[in-house]
Amino acid sequence: MQDDLADRHAPQRPPLQQSxxxxxxxxxxxxxxxxxxxxxxxxxSKPRLRRMSKPDPAHDICRHRCKIACPVPQPGxxxxxxxxxxxxxxxxLLAAQPFPAKAELRAVLVGVGDYLTLDADxxxxxxxxxxxxxxxxxxxxxxxxxxxxxxxxxxxPAGVTTAPPTKAAIMAAxxxxxxxxxxxxxxxxxxxxxxxxxxxxxxxxxxxxxxxxLPADAAGWKGDIGAVENALTDxxxxxxxxxxxxxxxxxxGLIDACHSDTGFRALPxxxxxxxxxxxxxxxxxxxxxxxxxxxxxxxxxGDFVFLYSSQSDQRSFEYPVGNTGLWQGAFTRQLAExxxxxxxxxxxxxLAATTATMQQGTTPQMPDGEGSMLAxxxxxxxxxxxxxxxxxxxxxGLLQGLNPGDTFxxxxxxxxxxxxxxxxxxxxxxxxxxxxxxxxxxxxxxRDQPAAPPTLQLAAPRIAVADDxxxxxxxxxxxxxxxxxxAPADLTPILTEGTVALAGPDGALDPQGPHSTPRIxxxxxxxxxxxxxxxxxxxxxxxxxxxxxxxxxGRSLTAQPPLQLNWQRKPAPDxxxxxxxxxVDLATDVQPxxxxxxxxxxxxxxxxxxxxxxxxxxxxxxxxWPQRGLSNRLAAGENARAGFQIxxxxxxxxxxxxxxxxxxDPGAARVDLTLxxxxxxxxxxxxxxxxxxxxxxxxxxFSTKPPKLLMIRQVVRVRPTLKGEx
Numbered sequence: 001m002q003d004d005l006a007d008r009h010a011p012q013r014p015p016l017q018q019s020x021x022x023x024x025x026x027x028x029x030x031x032x033x034x035x036x037x038x039x040x041x042x043x044x045s046k047p048r049l050r051r052m053s054k055p056d057p058a059h060d061i062c063r064h065r066c067k068i069a070c071p072v073p074q075p076g077x078x079x080x081x082x083x084x085x086x087x088x089x090x091x092x093l094l095a096a097q098p099f100p101a102k103a104e105l106r107a108v109l110v111g112v113g114d115y116l117t118l119d120a121d122x123x124x125x126x127x128x129x130x131x132x133x134x135x136x137x138x139x140x141x142x143x144x145x146x147x148x149x150x151x152x153x154x155x156x157p158a159g160v161t162t163a164p165p166t167k168a169a170i171m172a173a174x175x176x177x178x179x180x181x182x183x184x185x186x187x188x189x190x191x192x193x194x195x196x197x198x199x200x201x202x203x204x205x206x207x208x209x210x211x212x213x214l215p216a217d218a219a220g221w222k223g224d225i226g227a228v229e230n231a232l233t234d235x236x237x238x239x240x241x242x243x244x245x246x247x248x249x250x251x252x253g254l255i256d257a258c259h260s261d262t263g264f265r266a267l268p269x270x271x272x273x274x275x276x277x278x279x280x281x282x283x284x285x286x287x288x289x290x291x292x293x294x295x296x297x298x299x300x301x302g303d304f305v306f307l308y309s310s311q312s313d314q315r316s317f318e319y320p321v322g323n324t325g326l327w328q329g330a331f332t333r334q335l336a337e338x339x340x341x342x343x344x345x346x347x348x349x350x351l352a353a354t355t356a357t358m359q360q361g362t363t364p365q366m367p368d369g370e371g372s373m374l375a376x377x378x379x380x381x382x383x384x385x386x387x388x389x390x391x392x393x394x395x396x397g398l399l400q401g402l403n404p405g406d407t408f409x410x411x412x413x414x415x416x417x418x419x420x421x422x423x424x425x426x427x428x429x430x431x432x433x434x435x436x437x438x439x440x441x442x443x444x445x446x447r448d449q450p451a452a453p454p455t456l457q458l459a460a461p462r463i464a465v466a467d468d469x470x471x472x473x474x475x476x477x478x479x480x481x482x483x484x485x486x487a488p489a490d491l492t493p494i495l496t497e498g499t500v501a502l503a504g505p506d507g508a509l510d511p512q513g514p515h516s517t518p519r520i521x522x523x524x525x526x527x528x529x530x531x532x533x534x535x536x537x538x539x540x541x542x543x544x545x546x547x548x549x550x551x552x553x554g555r556s557l558t559a560q561p562p563l564q565l566n567w568q569r570k571p572a573p574d575x576x577x578x579x580x581x582x583x584v585d586l587a588t589d590v591q592p593x594x595x596x597x598x599x600x601x602x603x604x605x606x607x608x609x610x611x612x613x614x615x616x617x618x619x620x621x622x623x624x625w626p627q628r629g630l631s632n633r634l635a636a637g638e639n640a641r642a643g644f645q646i647x648x649x650x651x652x653x654x655x656x657x658x659x660x661x662x663x664x665d666p667g668a669a670r671v672d673l674t675l676x677x678x679x680x681x682x683x684x685x686x687x688x689x690x691x692x693x694x695x696x697x698x699x700x701x702f703s704t705k706p707p708k709l710l711m712i713r714q715v716v717r718v719r720p721t722l723k724g725e726x
Contacts, residue, residue, distance in 0.1 A: 040644055040645035040646075040647060041622070041624065041627070041642075041643070041644050041645075103184040103185050103186065104145065104180075104181070104182070104185045104186075105136075105140060105141040105142070105145060105185070105186050105188070105379060105380065106141070106145045106146075106177050106180065106181060106185060106186070106187050106188070107133075107136055107141055107145065107146045107147070107177075107187070107188040107189075107190065108147045108149070108170075108173045108174060108177055108187070108188070108189050108190070109129045109132055109133055109136075109146065109147065109148045109149065109150075109188075109190045110129070110149045110150070110165050110170055110189075110190065110191045110192065110193070110213075110215075111125030111126050111127075111128050111129035111130075111148075111149070111150040111165060111191075111192045111193065112125050112150075112151075112165045112191075112192070112193030112194065112213075112214065112215060112216050113125040113126050113150075113151060113152075113193065114151040114216060115194075115214070115216055115218065116216055116217050117217065117218070117219040117220075118194075118214070118218060118219065118220075120194055120214075122193060122194070122318060122327075123318065123326075123327035124192065124318035124319075124327035124328050124329050124332075125150065125192035125193050125256075125318075125329070126150050126151060126152035127321075127326050127327060127328050127399075128192035128256060128318075128328060128329045128332040129148050129149075129150045129156075129190070129192060130148075130150075130155050130156055131328070131332060131333070131336050131399055132190050132192075132254070132332060132336060133146055133148055133156055133157050133160055134157060134336075135336045135339050135340050136188065136339075136380075137157045138340060139339065139340075139379065139380030140379070140380035141188075141380065142159070143157045143158060143159030143160045144159050144160075144161070146160045146161070147160070147161045147162075147163065147173040147176070147177065148160050148161070148162050148163075149162070149163050149164065149165040149166075149169055149170055149173060150162070150164075150165055151164060151165065151216065164216060165193075165215055165216045166215050166216050166217045166230070167215040167217055167218070167230040167231070167232060169215075170215055170232060171232075171236075174189075174240050175240075178240060178243070178244055181244060181247075181249045182247070182248075182249070183247055183248030183249065184248060184249075184250075185249050185250070186249070186250040186251075186252060186379055187244065187249055187250070187251055187252065188252040188253075188254065189251070189252065189253050189254070190253075190254040190255075190256075191213050191254075191255050191256070191257055192256040192257065192329055192332060193213065193214060193215075193257055194213070194214040194257060195211065195212065195213055195214065195257040195258055196211070196212055196214055196228065196231065197211045197212070211233075211234050212228065212231040212232055212233045212234065213231070213232040213257065214228075214231055214232070215230055215231070215232055217230045218230045218231050238300070241300060241304075242300055242301070242302075244302075245300060245301060245302025245303065245304060246301070246302065248302075248303075249302075250302075250303040250304065250373065251302070251303070251304040251305075252304070252305060252306075252379075253304070253305070253306040253307065254307050254332075254335065255306070255307070255308050255309060256309040256316060256329040256331045256332045257309065257316055258309065258310055258314065258315050258316040302372070303372055303373050303376075304371045304372060304373060305347045305369065305370070305371035305372070305373035305374050305376070306369060306370055306371050307335070307347070307350075307351055307354075307367060307368075307369045308367060308368045308369065309329065309330070309331030309332075309365065309367055310331070310365045310366060310367065310368065311366050311368050311587075314365055314366060314654070315365065315506070315511075316329070316330070316331060316365060317329070317330050317365060317506065318330065319488055319505070320488050321333075321398045321399065321430060322398045322403075322428065322430075324398060324429060324430040326398075326399075326430050328399065330358060330365060331354070331358070331365070331367055333399065334354050334358050335350075335354045335367075336399075337400065337401045338350055338353045338354045339378070340400070342378060344377045344378055345377060345378050346374065346375050346376060346377055346378070347369065347371075347373060347374050347375075347376065347377075347378060348369065348374045348375060350378055351367060351368075351369040351374075352712075352713075354367055355367050355713060356550055356711055356712075356713050358550070366587070366654065366715050386411070386414060386444045386445060386446045387400070387444065387445050387446075387447075388443070388444060388445075389410070389435070389442045389443055389444060389445050392434060392435050392439065392441075393432050393433065393434050393435065394408070394425075394432065394433040394434075394435065394445050395431075395432060396431065396432070396433060397428050397429045397430050397431045397432050397433050398428055398429065398430050398431075399430055399431055400431070402425065402428050402433055402447070403425075403428055403450065403451045404425055404426060404427065404428050404451060405424060405425065405450075405451025405452060406424070406425050406428075406447055406449070406450055406451050407422060407423070407424050407425075407447070407448045407449045407451075408422070408423050408424075408425065408445045408446060408447050408448060409421070409422055409445070409446050409448055410422070410423060410435075410439070410440065410442035410444070410445050411442060411443065411444045411445070411446065412442060412443055412444075413443055413444065414443070414444050419446075420440055420442060421439060421440050421442065422448070423435055423436055423439055424436070425451075452548070453543070453544045453547035453548055455484075455540065456484070456490050456491065456536060456539060456540040456543060456544075457484045457488070457489045457490045457491075458479070458482060458483060458484050458489055458490070458491055458492075458493060458536075459489035459491065459492040459493070459505065459507065460483070461475075461476070461479045461492075461493040461494070461495060461500070462492070462493075462494055462495070462507065463494070463495040463496070464494050464495065464496035464497075464501075464509055465496070468496075468497075470495075470497070470498040471498075472495045472498075474527070474528040474529070475495060475499070475500050475528050475532075476495075477528075477529070478527075478528045478529040478532045478533075479493050479500070479532065481529065482532060482533070482536060488505055489505045490504075490505060490539075490543055491503065491504065491505070491536075491539060492504065492505060492506070492507040494507065494509050494517070496509065496519075497519075499519050499520055499521070499522075500519070500520045500532065501517040501518065501519050501520075502517065502518055502519075502520065502535065502539060502619070503517050512651075512652040512653065512654070512719075513651060513652035513720075514651065515651045516617070516651050516652045516653055518617055518618035518619065520532060520535045535619070538618075538619040538620055538621075539619040541619075541621070541676075542615055542619040542620070542621055543619075545613075545615075545621070545676055546615065546656075546658075549658060549660065549709065549711055550711075561603070561710075561712060562602065562603065562604035562608060562661050562663075562710045563600045563601065563602060563603065563604070563608070563610065563659060563661055563710075563712060564600065564601045564603050565598060565599075565600050565659065565712065565714075566583075566598070566599040566600070567583070567584050567585075567586055567596065567597070567598055567714070568581040568582060568583060568584060568596075568597045568598075568599075569581070569582055569583075569584035569590075569594050569595065569596055569597075570582075570594070570595040570596075570597070571591065571593075571594055571595075572593045572594060572595055572645070573591075573593065574593060574648070575592075575593040575645075575648050576593075578595050581597065584596070586657075586714055586715065586716045586717070587714075587715045587716075587717055588717060589717060589719040589721075590646060590716055590717060590718050590719065591646065591718075591719070591720065591721060592646050592647060592648045592649070592650045592718070592720050593645065593646060593647075593648050594645065594646045595643060595644075595645045596643065596644055596645070596646070596716075597641060597642070597643040598612070598624075598625075598641060598642050598643070599639060599640075599641040600639065600640055600641070600642075600659070601634075601637070601638070601639040601640075602634040602635065602636055602637060602638050602639070602661075603636075603637075604636065604661070604663065604710075605636050606636055606663055606664075607633055607634070607635050607636065607663070607664050607665070607666060608633070608634050608661040608662065608663060608664070608710075609632050609633050609634075609661065609662045609664050609670055609671040609672070610625065610626075610632050610633075610634055610640070610659070610660070610661050611623075611625065611626070611632060611659075611660045611661075611671075611672055611673035611674045612624040612625040612642060612657065612658070612659050612660070612674075613657070613658050613660070613673070613674060613676075613677060614644070614655065614656075614657050614716075615655060615656040615657070615658065616653075616655055617651075617653035617654070617655050621676075621677040621678075622644075622677065623674030623677045624642050624644060624657070624674075625640070625642040625674070626672065626674065631670065632670065632672055632674075633664070633670060646718060650718050650720065651718075651720070652718060652719050652720060653717075653718045654715060654716070654717055654718075655715070655716045655717075655718065656713060656714070656715055656716065657713070657714040657715075657716060658711060658712070658713055658714075659711070659712040659713075659714065660673050660709060660710070660711055661709070661710040661711075661712075662709055662710070663710070
């Protein structure tokens with residue numbers, strides 16, 4: 001079959017090979033091109049329009065302690081989570097247009113960590129609302145216009161109003177802000193805590209699920225009212241939001257919670273917590289059936305934009321922040337950093353920047369967004385990029401994105417000028433960072449380069465099924481030798497089916513279906529110890545690169561992306577003859593045997609060295625582009641394409657493609673980041689990147705800072721269709 005995506009300027013390609021594991025014949029196989037289990041590389045090419053070049057020689061409990069996770073609807077629930085924010089019942093709030101001169105900014109921030117009745121306490125929400133209040137004040141919202149509902153009011157900005165996060169207090173705060181808001185104003189609603197869902201009882205979800213947030217005084221199911229007592233429901237929020245929108249008020253919703261209900265309890269290590277409760281945790285009757293008669297509830301009309309901490313079938317997590325003892329929602333922490341520093345930019349770009357920086361853990365959490373104002377601009381003004389220094393202490397810390405090992409230039413005034421010193425941080429606390437002893441007196445500090453990522457951390461192993469008949473003695477010995485003591489953990493080893501599954505910090509085994517958690521396979525001539533070492537090396541490299549790319553990538557919030565991407569799919573059921581190419585959203589369901597093609601064009605106005613890496617769920621990394629021997633430099637306006645095929649035996653998984661672009665000067669040495677896919681060759685990507693991979697390097701000063709890396713993340717959601725499904 002001749003590839004019908006081949007550009008007419010590209011060299012003629014032979015037919016696609018029948019073997020699902022063979023590269024196209026004009027691209028010789030190399031060690032780094034060995035293809036892991038997930039995908040098959042297809043022929044790819046780059047037409048040279050201007051010249052021809054010769055080939056170069058995650059307390060992570062999904063934010064709850066009950067049996068919960070947030071991905072799969074329970075039987076009887078026909079709709080995925082977060083319908084509370086979607087289709088006819090979208091109600092959350094985000095805004096976005098340049099404001100009229102007299103428009104006001106107002107906010108209601110809710111953080112529920114201490115539940116009065118439910119056994120579902122969280123550690124992060126109080127810290128989340130504190131951080132969000134600080135960010136909103138920095139962006140220009142008057143403290144007097146911010147209502148914070150939380151059980152811990154310490155450290156809040158002076159002037160904010162406070163109340164406990166009970167149902168009555170939340171409704172009162174929403175009523176008050178609705179009374180004060182006028183046309184042109186922007187109202188921000190933020191919620192951090194647990195979500196839940198019950199069968200739709202009024203038909204507004206078309207037979208799906210009613211979704212809700214759980215205030216501090218939420219209790220279980222109450223039969224005489226036919227609802228979860230004191231829950232904040234989607235119907236109530238819709239009834240509050242639509243009148244505001246009808247009056248011309250802009251609504252902004254920031255949600256760090258999830259509603260799916262297939263999770264698990266926290267591990268003893270308490271390294272991560274998920275946010276969401278299952279119906280059985282609220283004593284919702286098993287016999288409760290959804291209403292099948294659709295209600296006539298129109299969708300929200302007006303100016304709004306909503307950002308969610310995860311996809312509708314994923315969990316949202318909170319994690320401990322360093323060794324401070326503080327917990328923070330993963331989404332809130334990254335979003336706050338983007339909001340704090342971002343200039344005026346569309347909300348869609350804010351979401352993209354937040355998503356790119358959430359490459360810090362092993363548990364999939366892909367933020368989402370929707371609304372009529374996604375293309376409209378962020379409110380307020382950014383905080384200064386420089387941090388104030390008082391008495392030898394930088395007034396910023398872990399919650400502002402700093403880490404031990406970060407390098408800073410110090411200045412005598414906020415105006416900048418010539419740096420008077422360069423330092424590396426040894427200690428970083430939650431909100432402050434002391435300068436090293438003997439540092440010259442300075443007034444301001446600017447971060448030059450982030451620290452190298454930390455090493456991989458393993459949680460204590462656990463067994464999936466006690467006395468399952470397998471002998472795990474060799475695996476236990478190997479895991480004992482590889483054990484680490486630091487927390488939080490990156491991976492949780494689970495003994496199952498005679499081998500080891502490497503779960504995320506939450507310890508969930510196969511949350512997206514059978515074998516969706518990667519297993520260690522002992523290869524020929526390997527012992528369990530060697531197999532574990534190999535697998536952990538791959539995992540460490542994958543996590544290291546994700547964190548590193550996220551930390552050094554420029555956000556490009558004020559400009560268009562440097563590359564224009566166009567994805568297409570050729571369905572190939574049972575890996576037979578593929579069908580015609582069709583547009584595809586890879587973040588929806590991708591099937592085994594699908595052929596996926598990417599066309600990309602350099603729209604940046606300068607030369608770019610482009611590398612594309614596929615991060616598999618089993619922690620292996622596949623270089624997609626360039627293939628060995630081909631140049632990866634795209635001049636302004638040039639285009640190229642790459643293709644690959646999902647393997648037929650792929651299990652359900654959320655995987656990532658990272659499109660990486662490095663701006664370069666004409667004639668500069670090529671930067672090929674696909675060399676980093678192999679841990680053994682991680683230093684082959686040139687001086688631009690190798691220094692960043694060395695935790696002991698001492699050459700991280702401002703004067704040698706390399707060009708920014710530009711990164712576009714594309715999630716690939718593989719969801720095999722089971723036999724009998726249509």
